[in-house]
Amino acid sequence: MKVNEVPQDDVPDYSEGIKKGNYALDDQGKYVMVPSKGWDVDELTNRLAFNEYKAKVEETRKAVLEGKKSPLAYYMELRQMIPKFLGKTAGIATFRVKRHLRPEIFAKLKESVLDSYAKALEITKEELKTVPHNSQER
């Protein structure tokens, strides 16, 4: 890759001004560091993954509002976690985390358990009890 081949595509809502370092050859054939504004290919694959993530969060949010899942499931998706790692972070066994994804069981949880979930997910205990009525990011 030559210096003038380093992609400089405009992808403002993706990179938010962060420039990535790229090694490229200059006119003398020497490697130099060239900051790159962004690359469409990069943006495309990221968008794919990000949209998938957002869709999943939204789907879970609706399921919670319909009473099929507990709010815990929503926040777990929001933090891109799975029961195994949420359990590890909160110090709760995985099978219990999976049970707590059911709304009827979640409703009966002790305050101390809610506390450890809230801490693990970086939200307040009040937030954990409901989900937002409109979709939101993070």
Add this chain to the structure above:
Amino acid sequence: MNIEITASGKPFVHNHSAHCESGVTSALFRDQGLDISEALVFGIGSGIFFGHLFFVKMVGLPITTFRSQPGAVFRKAGKRLGVKFVTKRFRNPQKGMAELRQLLKQGQIVGLTTNIYWLSYFPNRFRFQFNGHNLIALREIEGGFRVSDPVLEHPVDCLAEDLERARFSHGPLEPHGLMYYPSFVPQNPDIKKACIKGMKDTCNMMLRTHIPIFGVRGIRFLAKRIKNSPQKLGFHEACRHLGNIVRMQEEIGTGGAGFRFMYAAFLQEAGELFQSDELKQLSQEMTAIGDIWREFAVVSARIIKQRGKTEDTFDKVYDILMECAAREEALFRKLNEVVRKLKV
């Protein structure tokens, strides 16, 4: 220039790097008076690699890695250059943070392994659960830390809670609060000898591994899986997998092509060091291979975008990857010969 003052009053120069770990390592060594470029560190630490870990899943998709495991570059480069270094993991987050503060107060800058999701100074779309991002803590500030993240252009502030979460996150490849710093750096290390060691190790890892998912065999393994994926998973799912591979290549830790170019930069520097034209030729070949990797990304992106309406098919991706594998194999075989002829 980005100059920061550390707690000890020493100036610290922040350099924009292509890869977090080699950037951190070279900055840590530079801070102790050993001026060494990122590319050299990357080559000496045998940073280049390939592996398709189909059984380790991140958000349900297999991991493809284009570099050696997190932590290896620092460890290997340190050992080969005769650097004495300290690495520490913690069980207790409070202890881990207290020790970090203590070290910063003493004026030591510290390399940390973190989870990128919890680092809020990154844009939203960069943030995902990945436990292998490296950065340097420079000094403590009110409510947080001043950190030098080598993939960013300038040093930034990081909240203390963020950093604690990032260091002690759970998931695949848990960092356990890993921190590392050199305690003694030789002023005139034998860089040539270290380069030879690094190159030999790289050749071994890429060519002689017995596990078919690593090294050059791993590239072929991945190529075959991609070729079969539309039949096996369906077109949509196959696109998802392909997109993830490209994402791993180009976005996460600057990616496969990026690493190939960085290794080419290393070979160029080594070529000058040893006055060896053969190494310089290999550098050019590596650049060409990096360009093929980029083509792989472009073709894959086209497939995903146009949903099979062009002549770009999964078979074409297979051909490109097989070419990558063949040329990388030839390159590392040649390098293996060349490196044995080099004089220290």
